[in-house]
Amino acid sequence: MMDIVRDVLDTSVVDRNGREMGRVDGIVIEQDDGPPRITTLLIGPAALGSRLHPALGRFVTRVEKLLGIDRDRPSKISVRDVEEVDRKIRVRLTVGETTVGAWEQLLRRWIAKLPGSQ
Protein backbone atom coordinates (compact mmCIF):
# COMPACT_ATOMS: atom_id res chain seq x y z
CA MET A 1 0.00 0.00 0.00
CA MET A 2 2.71 2.43 0.97
CA ASP A 3 4.52 1.66 -2.25
CA ILE A 4 1.46 2.58 -4.25
CA VAL A 5 1.13 5.84 -2.38
CA ARG A 6 4.78 6.60 -3.04
CA ASP A 7 4.50 5.75 -6.72
CA VAL A 8 1.36 7.75 -7.24
CA LEU A 9 1.85 10.84 -5.09
CA ASP A 10 3.80 13.65 -6.84
CA THR A 11 3.74 11.85 -10.19
CA SER A 12 2.74 13.96 -13.16
CA VAL A 13 -0.64 13.35 -14.72
CA VAL A 14 -1.33 13.65 -18.45
CA ASP A 15 -4.66 13.56 -20.24
CA ARG A 16 -5.49 11.23 -23.08
CA ASN A 17 -3.93 13.64 -25.59
CA GLY A 18 -0.71 13.79 -23.60
CA ARG A 19 -1.38 17.28 -22.18
CA GLU A 20 -0.05 18.07 -18.73
CA MET A 21 -2.78 18.07 -16.09
CA GLY A 22 -0.56 18.69 -13.08
CA ARG A 23 0.92 16.42 -10.46
CA VAL A 24 -0.84 14.22 -7.95
CA ASP A 25 -0.93 16.68 -5.06
CA GLY A 26 -3.01 14.49 -2.80
CA ILE A 27 -4.93 11.23 -2.72
CA VAL A 28 -8.14 10.04 -1.11
CA ILE A 29 -7.97 6.59 0.46
CA GLU A 30 -11.12 4.74 1.46
CA GLN A 31 -11.62 1.55 3.37
CA ASP A 32 -14.87 -0.41 3.45
CA ASP A 33 -14.49 -4.07 4.38
CA GLY A 34 -11.43 -5.02 2.40
CA PRO A 35 -7.99 -3.43 2.30
CA PRO A 36 -7.71 0.36 1.98
CA ARG A 37 -7.66 1.56 -1.61
CA ILE A 38 -7.03 4.81 -3.42
CA THR A 39 -10.27 6.14 -4.82
CA THR A 40 -9.43 9.67 -5.97
CA LEU A 41 -6.41 11.67 -7.11
CA LEU A 42 -6.35 15.32 -6.05
CA ILE A 43 -4.70 17.98 -8.17
CA GLY A 44 -4.33 21.63 -7.25
CA PRO A 45 -2.61 24.05 -4.88
CA ALA A 46 -5.21 23.51 -2.15
CA ALA A 47 -4.36 19.82 -1.93
CA LEU A 48 -0.66 20.59 -1.99
CA GLY A 49 -1.07 23.26 0.67
CA SER A 50 -2.96 21.02 3.04
CA ARG A 51 -0.19 18.46 2.80
CA LEU A 52 2.11 21.00 4.43
CA HIS A 53 -0.54 22.20 6.88
CA PRO A 54 -4.35 21.95 6.80
CA ALA A 55 -4.61 25.68 7.49
CA LEU A 56 -2.54 26.43 4.40
CA GLY A 57 -4.90 24.29 2.36
CA ARG A 58 -7.91 26.17 3.72
CA PHE A 59 -6.20 29.49 3.01
CA VAL A 60 -5.56 28.51 -0.63
CA THR A 61 -9.18 27.41 -1.02
CA ARG A 62 -10.35 30.77 0.33
CA VAL A 63 -8.09 32.65 -2.09
CA GLU A 64 -9.37 30.54 -4.96
CA LYS A 65 -12.95 31.26 -3.96
CA LEU A 66 -12.24 35.00 -3.91
CA LEU A 67 -10.89 34.71 -7.43
CA GLY A 68 -13.97 32.86 -8.57
CA ILE A 69 -12.35 29.44 -8.75
CA ASP A 70 -14.80 27.43 -6.69
CA ARG A 71 -15.89 24.44 -8.73
CA ASP A 72 -14.38 21.06 -7.75
CA ARG A 73 -11.43 22.36 -5.69
CA PRO A 74 -9.01 20.71 -5.52
CA SER A 75 -9.67 18.92 -8.78
CA LYS A 76 -10.69 15.33 -8.23
CA ILE A 77 -9.92 12.53 -10.61
CA SER A 78 -11.45 9.15 -9.96
CA VAL A 79 -9.06 6.21 -10.18
CA ARG A 80 -11.62 4.63 -12.51
CA ASP A 81 -10.45 7.15 -15.11
CA VAL A 82 -6.81 6.15 -14.76
CA GLU A 83 -5.60 4.30 -17.82
CA GLU A 84 -1.96 3.66 -17.02
CA VAL A 85 0.45 4.28 -14.14
CA ASP A 86 4.04 4.47 -15.27
CA ARG A 87 6.57 7.31 -15.14
CA LYS A 88 3.49 9.42 -15.74
CA ILE A 89 -0.12 8.72 -14.91
CA ARG A 90 -2.27 8.69 -18.02
CA VAL A 91 -6.00 9.26 -17.62
CA ARG A 92 -8.87 8.76 -20.07
CA LEU A 93 -10.16 12.32 -19.62
CA THR A 94 -9.08 15.52 -21.32
CA VAL A 95 -7.95 18.68 -19.52
CA GLY A 96 -11.19 20.37 -20.58
CA GLU A 97 -13.36 17.72 -18.96
CA THR A 98 -11.84 18.50 -15.55
CA THR A 99 -11.14 21.62 -13.50
CA VAL A 100 -7.34 21.23 -13.46
CA GLY A 101 -6.98 24.16 -15.87
CA ALA A 102 -8.80 26.70 -13.65
CA TRP A 103 -5.73 28.77 -12.76
CA GLU A 104 -4.40 28.58 -16.30
CA GLN A 105 -7.72 29.91 -17.63
CA LEU A 106 -7.90 32.65 -15.02
CA LEU A 107 -4.44 33.94 -15.90
CA ARG A 108 -5.04 33.50 -19.62
CA ARG A 109 -7.81 36.06 -19.48
CA TRP A 110 -5.16 38.67 -18.62
CA ILE A 111 -2.27 37.34 -20.63
CA ALA A 112 -4.23 36.86 -23.83
CA LYS A 113 -4.90 40.62 -23.85
CA LEU A 114 -1.22 41.50 -24.22
CA PRO A 115 0.22 41.94 -27.71
CA GLY A 116 2.24 38.94 -28.85
CA SER A 117 0.50 36.39 -26.67
CA GLN A 118 -0.95 34.36 -29.54
Next chain:
Amino acid sequence: MKKIFNLALGIVTSIGGFVEVGSISTSVQAGAEFGFSLLWAVAAATLFLAALAEMAGRVAAVSKRSMAAAVRERFGFHFQIVPLGAEFIIDTLLLTAELGGAAIAIKMLTGVGFQWWVLPAGFMAWLLLWFGNFSVIEDGVGLLGIVTLSFVLAAWRLHPDAGDIARGFLPSLPHHDITRYAFLAVSIVGATVSPYLLNFYASGAIEEKWTEQDLWINRVTAFLGMGFGSTVAMGCLITAAMVFGPQHLKVDTYEQAAQMFVPVYGRWAVTLFALSLGVGCFGAAVEIALNAGYVLGQALGWTWGIDRKRRDVSRFVAAFSFMLLDGIVIATMGFDPLRVTLISVALTVVIMPLVVLPFLVLMNEEQYVGRHTSGVFGNGLLATLTVLGALMAIVVIPLEIWGS
Protein backbone atom coordinates in the same frame (compact mmCIF):
# COMPACT_ATOMS: atom_id res chain seq x y z
CA MET B 1 25.27 20.82 -37.22
CA LYS B 2 22.80 22.92 -35.30
CA LYS B 3 23.73 20.98 -32.20
CA ILE B 4 27.25 22.37 -32.32
CA PHE B 5 25.79 25.79 -31.64
CA ASN B 6 24.27 24.43 -28.48
CA LEU B 7 27.51 25.51 -26.96
CA ALA B 8 25.58 28.77 -26.55
CA LEU B 9 23.61 27.13 -23.73
CA GLY B 10 26.86 26.50 -21.87
CA ILE B 11 28.12 30.02 -22.50
CA VAL B 12 24.89 31.65 -21.38
CA THR B 13 24.81 29.53 -18.24
CA SER B 14 28.41 30.44 -17.52
CA ILE B 15 27.65 34.16 -17.85
CA GLY B 16 25.08 33.73 -15.09
CA GLY B 17 27.73 31.92 -13.09
CA PHE B 18 30.91 33.88 -13.58
CA VAL B 19 30.19 37.25 -15.19
CA GLU B 20 27.53 38.80 -13.03
CA VAL B 21 27.39 41.18 -10.13
CA GLY B 22 28.50 38.67 -7.47
CA SER B 23 31.31 37.00 -9.35
CA ILE B 24 32.78 40.23 -10.71
CA SER B 25 32.89 41.82 -7.28
CA THR B 26 34.41 38.76 -5.58
CA SER B 27 37.02 38.35 -8.35
CA VAL B 28 38.00 42.02 -8.16
CA GLN B 29 38.29 41.89 -4.37
CA ALA B 30 40.23 38.62 -4.46
CA GLY B 31 42.71 40.03 -6.99
CA ALA B 32 43.10 43.39 -5.28
CA GLU B 33 43.67 41.91 -1.83
CA PHE B 34 45.46 38.64 -2.49
CA GLY B 35 47.07 38.89 -5.94
CA PHE B 36 46.84 35.72 -7.99
CA SER B 37 46.67 33.45 -4.96
CA LEU B 38 42.90 32.80 -5.16
CA LEU B 39 42.93 31.68 -8.80
CA TRP B 40 42.60 28.12 -7.54
CA ALA B 41 39.21 28.99 -6.04
CA VAL B 42 37.96 30.13 -9.46
CA ALA B 43 39.30 26.92 -10.99
CA ALA B 44 37.64 24.80 -8.29
CA ALA B 45 34.33 26.63 -8.75
CA THR B 46 34.58 26.02 -12.49
CA LEU B 47 35.06 22.27 -12.14
CA PHE B 48 32.32 22.09 -9.53
CA LEU B 49 29.79 24.01 -11.64
CA ALA B 50 30.71 22.19 -14.85
CA ALA B 51 30.40 18.78 -13.18
CA LEU B 52 26.98 19.66 -11.74
CA ALA B 53 25.76 21.19 -15.00
CA GLU B 54 26.88 18.10 -16.90
CA MET B 55 24.86 15.94 -14.50
CA ALA B 56 21.79 18.17 -14.75
CA GLY B 57 22.09 17.99 -18.54
CA ARG B 58 22.48 14.22 -18.44
CA VAL B 59 19.31 13.73 -16.40
CA ALA B 60 17.48 16.11 -18.74
CA ALA B 61 18.69 14.40 -21.92
CA VAL B 62 17.92 10.87 -20.71
CA SER B 63 14.75 11.30 -18.65
CA LYS B 64 13.42 14.62 -20.06
CA ARG B 65 13.21 15.86 -16.52
CA SER B 66 14.82 18.90 -14.97
CA MET B 67 16.10 18.86 -11.42
CA ALA B 68 12.91 20.38 -10.03
CA ALA B 69 10.74 17.69 -11.63
CA ALA B 70 13.04 14.82 -10.72
CA VAL B 71 13.43 15.88 -7.10
CA ARG B 72 9.67 16.20 -6.61
CA GLU B 73 9.06 12.78 -8.12
CA ARG B 74 11.85 11.02 -6.31
CA PHE B 75 11.73 12.69 -2.89
CA GLY B 76 8.22 14.08 -2.70
CA PHE B 77 6.89 17.54 -2.07
CA HIS B 78 7.56 17.48 1.66
CA PHE B 79 11.24 17.20 1.08
CA GLN B 80 11.34 19.50 -1.91
CA ILE B 81 9.73 22.45 -0.20
CA VAL B 82 12.88 23.07 1.86
CA PRO B 83 15.49 23.45 -0.94
CA LEU B 84 12.84 25.01 -3.18
CA GLY B 85 11.90 27.63 -0.60
CA ALA B 86 15.55 28.41 0.08
CA GLU B 87 16.26 28.66 -3.62
CA PHE B 88 13.44 31.13 -4.14
CA ILE B 89 14.68 33.35 -1.33
CA ILE B 90 18.21 33.27 -2.76
CA ASP B 91 17.02 33.82 -6.31
CA THR B 92 14.97 36.84 -5.27
CA LEU B 93 18.02 38.35 -3.58
CA LEU B 94 20.20 37.49 -6.58
CA LEU B 95 17.72 38.94 -9.04
CA THR B 96 17.59 42.12 -6.96
CA ALA B 97 21.37 42.31 -7.03
CA GLU B 98 21.58 41.64 -10.78
CA LEU B 99 19.01 44.32 -11.59
CA GLY B 100 20.91 46.65 -9.29
CA GLY B 101 24.16 45.71 -11.06
CA ALA B 102 22.65 46.35 -14.48
CA ALA B 103 21.34 49.69 -13.21
CA ILE B 104 24.77 50.63 -11.84
CA ALA B 105 26.28 49.79 -15.23
CA ILE B 106 23.81 52.12 -16.98
CA LYS B 107 24.52 54.78 -14.38
CA MET B 108 28.24 54.53 -15.17
CA LEU B 109 27.45 55.05 -18.84
CA THR B 110 24.97 57.90 -18.40
CA GLY B 111 25.76 59.54 -15.09
CA VAL B 112 22.09 59.40 -14.05
CA GLY B 113 21.38 57.86 -10.60
CA PHE B 114 21.08 54.09 -10.49
CA GLN B 115 17.65 53.82 -8.91
CA TRP B 116 16.17 55.30 -12.08
CA TRP B 117 17.50 52.44 -14.14
CA VAL B 118 16.20 49.44 -12.21
CA LEU B 119 12.74 49.61 -13.72
CA PRO B 120 13.92 50.09 -17.35
CA ALA B 121 16.45 47.26 -16.97
CA GLY B 122 13.82 44.97 -15.48
CA PHE B 123 11.32 45.90 -18.16
CA MET B 124 13.90 45.17 -20.89
CA ALA B 125 14.42 41.75 -19.35
CA TRP B 126 10.67 41.16 -19.36
CA LEU B 127 10.37 42.25 -23.00
CA LEU B 128 13.10 39.79 -23.97
CA LEU B 129 11.28 37.01 -22.10
CA TRP B 130 7.89 37.95 -23.49
CA PHE B 131 8.85 38.31 -27.15
CA GLY B 132 11.92 36.08 -27.34
CA ASN B 133 12.19 32.33 -27.68
CA PHE B 134 14.91 30.17 -26.19
CA SER B 135 17.38 30.62 -29.07
CA VAL B 136 16.90 34.39 -29.11
CA ILE B 137 17.62 34.58 -25.40
CA GLU B 138 20.52 32.16 -25.60
CA ASP B 139 22.17 33.59 -28.71
CA GLY B 140 21.42 37.19 -27.76
CA VAL B 141 22.92 36.99 -24.29
CA GLY B 142 25.73 34.78 -25.60
CA LEU B 143 26.68 37.24 -28.35
CA LEU B 144 26.49 40.26 -26.06
CA GLY B 145 28.61 38.25 -23.66
CA ILE B 146 31.57 38.59 -26.02
CA VAL B 147 32.11 42.09 -24.64
CA THR B 148 33.04 40.53 -21.31
CA LEU B 149 36.17 39.16 -22.96
CA SER B 150 37.52 42.67 -22.36
CA PHE B 151 38.50 41.32 -18.91
CA VAL B 152 40.61 38.65 -20.57
CA LEU B 153 42.13 41.10 -23.06
CA ALA B 154 42.97 43.50 -20.24
CA ALA B 155 44.74 40.76 -18.29
CA TRP B 156 46.62 39.75 -21.43
CA ARG B 157 47.78 43.29 -22.20
CA LEU B 158 49.12 43.77 -18.68
CA HIS B 159 51.64 40.94 -19.27
CA PRO B 160 51.29 39.03 -16.02
CA ASP B 161 54.09 36.64 -15.12
CA ALA B 162 53.14 33.11 -16.22
CA GLY B 163 54.94 31.53 -13.28
CA ASP B 164 53.05 33.70 -10.79
CA ILE B 165 49.75 32.76 -12.41
CA ALA B 166 50.62 29.06 -12.31
CA ARG B 167 51.40 29.35 -8.59
CA GLY B 168 47.96 30.89 -8.05
CA PHE B 169 46.36 27.61 -9.07
CA LEU B 170 47.92 25.85 -6.10
CA PRO B 171 45.92 26.44 -2.92
CA SER B 172 48.16 28.14 -0.38
CA LEU B 173 47.73 29.99 2.88
CA PRO B 174 48.27 33.75 2.73
CA HIS B 175 50.65 35.68 4.96
CA HIS B 176 47.91 37.98 6.21
CA ASP B 177 44.15 38.00 6.90
CA ILE B 178 43.49 34.27 6.77
CA THR B 179 39.80 34.74 7.58
CA ARG B 180 39.32 37.24 4.78
CA TYR B 181 41.14 34.90 2.39
CA ALA B 182 38.94 31.93 3.32
CA PHE B 183 35.88 34.14 3.13
CA LEU B 184 36.75 35.23 -0.40
CA ALA B 185 37.44 31.62 -1.42
CA VAL B 186 34.00 30.57 -0.15
CA SER B 187 32.42 33.62 -1.82
CA ILE B 188 34.00 32.85 -5.18
CA VAL B 189 32.49 29.36 -5.11
CA GLY B 190 29.14 30.63 -3.78
CA ALA B 191 28.90 33.42 -6.35
CA THR B 192 29.64 31.00 -9.16
CA VAL B 193 27.70 27.85 -8.34
CA SER B 194 24.13 29.14 -7.97
CA PRO B 195 21.46 26.42 -7.82
CA TYR B 196 19.32 28.20 -10.40
CA LEU B 197 22.00 27.71 -13.04
CA LEU B 198 21.66 23.94 -12.87
CA ASN B 199 17.92 23.96 -13.35
CA PHE B 200 18.24 26.61 -16.06
CA TYR B 201 20.79 24.51 -17.93
CA ALA B 202 18.67 21.35 -17.63
CA SER B 203 15.57 23.20 -18.79
CA GLY B 204 17.52 24.56 -21.75
CA ALA B 205 18.51 21.02 -22.66
CA ILE B 206 14.83 20.04 -22.57
CA GLU B 207 13.79 23.11 -24.58
CA GLU B 208 16.35 22.13 -27.21
CA LYS B 209 15.13 18.52 -27.15
CA TRP B 210 18.40 16.82 -26.28
CA THR B 211 18.31 13.05 -26.28
CA GLU B 212 20.55 10.28 -25.09
CA GLN B 213 22.53 10.70 -28.33
CA ASP B 214 23.48 14.20 -27.27
CA LEU B 215 25.30 13.24 -24.10
CA TRP B 216 28.70 14.02 -25.59
CA ILE B 217 27.43 17.44 -26.67
CA ASN B 218 26.23 17.92 -23.12
CA ARG B 219 29.68 17.13 -21.78
CA VAL B 220 31.41 19.49 -24.22
CA THR B 221 28.82 22.22 -23.64
CA ALA B 222 29.06 21.99 -19.87
CA PHE B 223 32.83 22.05 -19.67
CA LEU B 224 33.64 24.44 -22.56
CA GLY B 225 30.76 26.74 -21.66
CA MET B 226 31.85 27.04 -18.04
CA GLY B 227 35.40 27.40 -19.34
CA PHE B 228 34.31 30.60 -21.08
CA GLY B 229 32.93 32.19 -17.93
CA SER B 230 35.82 30.92 -15.90
CA THR B 231 38.35 32.53 -18.27
CA VAL B 232 36.53 35.85 -17.95
CA ALA B 233 36.46 35.61 -14.14
CA MET B 234 40.16 34.77 -14.09
CA GLY B 235 40.88 37.69 -16.43
CA CYS B 236 39.00 39.92 -14.02
CA LEU B 237 40.93 38.63 -11.01
CA ILE B 238 44.30 38.94 -12.77
CA THR B 239 43.58 42.48 -13.99
CA ALA B 240 42.49 43.56 -10.51
CA ALA B 241 45.62 41.98 -9.02
CA MET B 242 47.95 43.74 -11.49
CA VAL B 243 46.31 47.16 -11.19
CA PHE B 244 45.08 47.35 -7.59
CA GLY B 245 47.48 44.89 -5.95
CA PRO B 246 50.52 47.19 -5.79
CA GLN B 247 48.42 49.98 -4.26
CA HIS B 248 46.89 47.71 -1.58
CA LEU B 249 43.44 49.04 -2.42
CA LYS B 250 40.31 47.55 -0.92
CA VAL B 251 37.62 47.83 -3.57
CA ASP B 252 34.19 48.75 -2.22
CA THR B 253 32.32 50.14 -5.22
CA TYR B 254 31.93 49.27 -8.88
CA GLU B 255 33.06 52.78 -9.86
CA GLN B 256 36.33 51.99 -8.12
CA ALA B 257 36.51 48.58 -9.78
CA ALA B 258 36.13 50.15 -13.21
CA GLN B 259 39.42 51.98 -12.69
CA MET B 260 41.25 48.70 -13.21
CA PHE B 261 40.62 49.06 -16.95
CA VAL B 262 42.31 52.48 -17.16
CA PRO B 263 45.91 51.29 -17.74
CA VAL B 264 44.76 49.19 -20.69
CA TYR B 265 41.76 50.94 -22.22
CA GLY B 266 42.38 54.57 -21.21
CA ARG B 267 39.31 56.72 -21.73
CA TRP B 268 37.27 53.71 -22.83
CA ALA B 269 37.85 52.04 -19.46
CA VAL B 270 34.58 52.96 -17.74
CA THR B 271 32.52 52.29 -20.87
CA LEU B 272 33.95 48.82 -21.38
CA PHE B 273 33.70 47.92 -17.72
CA ALA B 274 30.11 49.14 -17.55
CA LEU B 275 29.15 47.25 -20.70
CA SER B 276 30.68 44.02 -19.41
CA LEU B 277 29.04 44.39 -16.01
CA GLY B 278 25.73 45.39 -17.56
CA VAL B 279 25.60 42.52 -20.04
CA GLY B 280 26.53 39.97 -17.39
CA CYS B 281 23.97 41.24 -14.89
CA PHE B 282 21.23 41.59 -17.50
CA GLY B 283 21.85 38.04 -18.73
CA ALA B 284 21.81 36.68 -15.20
CA ALA B 285 18.58 38.57 -14.40
CA VAL B 286 16.87 37.09 -17.47
CA GLU B 287 18.03 33.60 -16.50
CA ILE B 288 16.90 33.88 -12.88
CA ALA B 289 13.45 35.13 -13.84
CA LEU B 290 12.99 32.54 -16.55
CA ASN B 291 14.14 29.81 -14.21
CA ALA B 292 11.46 30.80 -11.68
CA GLY B 293 8.92 29.89 -14.37
CA TYR B 294 10.74 26.67 -15.13
CA VAL B 295 11.03 25.55 -11.52
CA LEU B 296 7.42 26.23 -10.62
CA GLY B 297 6.13 24.77 -13.87
CA GLN B 298 8.16 21.60 -13.49
CA ALA B 299 7.64 21.09 -9.77
CA LEU B 300 3.90 21.74 -9.93
CA GLY B 301 3.23 20.03 -13.26
CA TRP B 302 2.14 23.02 -15.36
CA THR B 303 2.58 23.31 -19.09
CA TRP B 304 5.75 25.33 -19.53
CA GLY B 305 8.26 26.40 -22.16
CA ILE B 306 9.53 29.69 -23.55
CA ASP B 307 9.02 28.48 -27.13
CA ARG B 308 5.27 28.07 -26.69
CA LYS B 309 2.53 30.57 -27.32
CA ARG B 310 2.31 32.76 -24.23
CA ARG B 311 -1.45 32.23 -23.85
CA ASP B 312 -0.91 28.47 -23.69
CA VAL B 313 1.50 28.73 -20.78
CA SER B 314 -0.16 31.47 -18.75
CA ARG B 315 0.96 30.22 -15.34
CA PHE B 316 4.54 29.92 -16.54
CA VAL B 317 4.46 33.45 -17.97
CA ALA B 318 2.86 34.77 -14.79
CA ALA B 319 5.57 33.10 -12.72
CA PHE B 320 8.53 34.70 -14.51
CA SER B 321 6.72 38.04 -14.69
CA PHE B 322 6.01 38.07 -10.95
CA MET B 323 9.57 37.06 -10.18
CA LEU B 324 10.86 40.01 -12.21
CA LEU B 325 8.35 42.39 -10.66
CA ASP B 326 9.42 41.21 -7.23
CA GLY B 327 13.08 41.84 -8.05
CA ILE B 328 12.31 45.27 -9.50
CA VAL B 329 10.31 46.36 -6.44
CA ILE B 330 12.99 45.26 -3.97
CA ALA B 331 15.83 46.69 -6.06
CA THR B 332 14.02 50.03 -6.42
CA MET B 333 13.81 50.30 -2.65
CA GLY B 334 17.52 50.97 -2.93
CA PHE B 335 19.28 48.06 -1.31
CA ASP B 336 23.00 48.12 -1.92
CA PRO B 337 23.57 45.42 -4.57
CA LEU B 338 26.97 44.52 -3.09
CA ARG B 339 25.44 43.82 0.30
CA VAL B 340 22.54 41.83 -1.15
CA THR B 341 25.02 39.81 -3.18
CA LEU B 342 27.05 39.05 -0.10
CA ILE B 343 24.02 37.65 1.73
CA SER B 344 22.80 35.57 -1.20
CA VAL B 345 26.27 34.16 -1.85
CA ALA B 346 26.63 33.14 1.79
CA LEU B 347 23.18 31.51 1.80
CA THR B 348 23.97 29.69 -1.44
CA VAL B 349 26.97 27.89 -0.03
CA VAL B 350 25.09 26.96 3.13
CA ILE B 351 22.12 25.37 1.33
CA MET B 352 24.28 23.76 -1.36
CA PRO B 353 24.24 20.29 0.30
CA LEU B 354 20.42 20.34 0.26
CA VAL B 355 20.51 20.91 -3.47
CA VAL B 356 23.44 18.75 -4.46
CA LEU B 357 23.07 15.65 -2.28
CA PRO B 358 19.58 14.58 -3.44
CA PHE B 359 20.74 15.26 -6.95
CA LEU B 360 23.67 12.86 -6.51
CA VAL B 361 21.21 10.18 -5.40
CA LEU B 362 19.29 10.60 -8.67
CA MET B 363 22.52 10.25 -10.62
CA ASN B 364 22.70 6.60 -9.57
CA GLU B 365 19.21 5.63 -10.59
CA GLU B 366 18.46 4.03 -13.90
CA GLN B 367 15.08 5.71 -14.00
CA TYR B 368 16.74 9.10 -14.40
CA VAL B 369 20.01 8.48 -16.21
CA GLY B 370 19.55 5.08 -17.83
CA ARG B 371 22.88 3.29 -17.93
CA HIS B 372 24.76 6.60 -17.69
CA THR B 373 25.09 6.63 -13.92
CA SER B 374 27.84 8.60 -12.21
CA GLY B 375 30.82 6.82 -10.74
CA VAL B 376 31.25 6.36 -7.00
CA PHE B 377 34.42 8.44 -7.09
CA GLY B 378 32.84 11.47 -8.76
CA ASN B 379 29.78 11.35 -6.52
CA GLY B 380 31.86 10.97 -3.39
CA LEU B 381 34.10 13.85 -4.37
CA LEU B 382 31.21 16.20 -5.16
CA ALA B 383 29.39 15.26 -1.97
CA THR B 384 32.50 15.80 0.15
CA LEU B 385 33.30 19.15 -1.50
CA THR B 386 29.73 20.36 -1.06
CA VAL B 387 29.58 19.51 2.61
CA LEU B 388 33.08 20.87 3.27
CA GLY B 389 32.17 24.09 1.48
CA ALA B 390 29.03 24.50 3.57
CA LEU B 391 30.89 23.83 6.82
CA MET B 392 33.60 26.27 5.84
CA ALA B 393 30.97 28.87 5.00
CA ILE B 394 29.26 28.42 8.36
CA VAL B 395 32.55 29.06 10.14
CA VAL B 396 34.01 31.77 7.94
CA ILE B 397 31.02 33.99 7.15
CA PRO B 398 30.18 34.97 10.76
CA LEU B 399 33.91 35.52 11.41
CA GLU B 400 34.13 37.87 8.45
CA ILE B 401 30.98 39.78 9.29
CA TRP B 402 31.39 40.15 13.05
CA GLY B 403 35.02 39.22 13.62
CA SER B 404 36.86 42.33 12.57
